[in-house]
Amino acid sequence: MPATLTIHDGRLIKGNETRAAILQVAIQIASEEGLEGLSLGRLADDVGMSKSGLFAHFRSKEELQLAVVDAARDLFIEQVVTPARKLPAGIKRLRKLADTWLAYAQGHVFRGGCFFVAASMEFDSRPGRVRDRVCELMAGWLAALAAEVRQAKANKELAPNADEQQIAFEFNAQMMGANWAFQLLKDKKAFARARTAMMERLESFAPHRRH
C-alpha cells in the first residue's frame, strides 16, 4: 500500500478487504447449503465477527445474497471465461469454454459444485432481486456460448445449419448434467461423458460432413 494514502483511504481498503474475505466464506456456505441457508447469524459465527459487524458490510440478507452472487460471478469469469478469451473466437474458444467449465466444476472452486447451477435451482421459484440477478447472469452465459457458435459458423468451422441457440442450450445441459452426476452420484466419469457429448456434437456439424 503506498505510504501517501490517507487514513480515510486506508480504512476503506481495510473495509473492502474484510468484505472480500467475508464473501469468500459466504460463497462456500452458499454453494453447499444454498443462498437461503446463508443467514447473517450463521455467517457471523463462521467468520468470527459480530452480527452487527457484518451489518456494516451488508445491510440485509438480500444484499448479502446479491454480493455473494456477484463474487461468484467474478470467480466464474476468472476460472472459466478469462482462460478461454486467450484463444481466437469461434470453435477453439468454444471448445476451451467447455474444458475450462469442466475443470472449474470438478476443481473444487466451490465446495458444493457449480455455484450457479445450485443458485438457479434454488431461486427458480423465488421471485425477487436475487432470482433476477441469477437469471441475467445465466442468460449472459448462454449468449456467450451462442456467440462462439455464431463466430465458428462465420469462420466456416461449423456448418451453416448449426443452430447457435440449440448448441448453447445443449452445452449448458451437458455441463449441468455433469455437475449433477458428480455432486449427487459421485460419478467421476461424468465430466468425460459431458466432454464426449459436446465434442461429438460439434463434430456432427463439421463443415466437411454432408448435412
Place this chain on the structure above:
Amino acid sequence: MPATLTIHDGRLIKGNETRAAILQVAIQIASEEGLEGLSLGRLADDVGMSKSGLFAHFRSKEELQLAVVDAARDLFIEQVVTPARKLPAGIKRLRKLADTWLAYAQGHVFRGGCFFVAASMEFDSRPGRVRDRVCELMAGWLAALAAEVRQAKANKELAPNADEQQIAFEFNAQMMGANWAFQLLKDKKAFARARTAMMERLESFAPHRRH
C-alpha cells in the same frame, strides 16, 4: 368401501387417505421451496391440521421428507414410466421415455418443475437418509434409460458402438437442461430443444450410418 370392513380397518383406510392428501400438499411445497423448506409447522398450516395431528402420520421431519420422496417417485412412475412401458423395449420405449419426461416436466405435475432435479440439487451436499434415497432413485432412472439403449442395440435399432451409459447420461442432462431453462428463464422452447438434442443423438447412432 365394503360394508364388511371392521371399524379398525375403516380407521386405517381413513388414516391412509389423510396421509396421502397431506403428501400431495407437501410435494407441491417441496417442489417449489425444497424439502428443507418443508417444516411440520408450515405443512400443518397449509393442510389445516394441528402439528400434533401431523406427528401421528410422520414422526419427524426426516420421515416426512422420505414419504414425500416416495410419493413423488409414485407420481413420476405413473406419468413417465408407465405410459412408456406400453411400447416395446428398445428405441421406441426410449423415445417415449424422452417424450413422457418432457411432457411431465412442462405439464405442471409439480409446481416447481421436476421434483427430482430440485431434490437432487438440494441434497447433494447433505448426507443422510433423504440423500441416499434420492441417489438410489436417480441411479435407477439412469439404469432404466441405459437398459433401453442396450435393448435397442440388441434389436439392431442402434449401432453397436452406442454406449448405453453415455447415452443415458446425455438424455438425463438434456432433460435437466430443459427443466432448468424453463423454470429459471421461462424458455418455452427448452423442451423442444432437449427433444431435438436427444432425437438427433439417437439418429447419429442409427445402424445404417457408417461409424
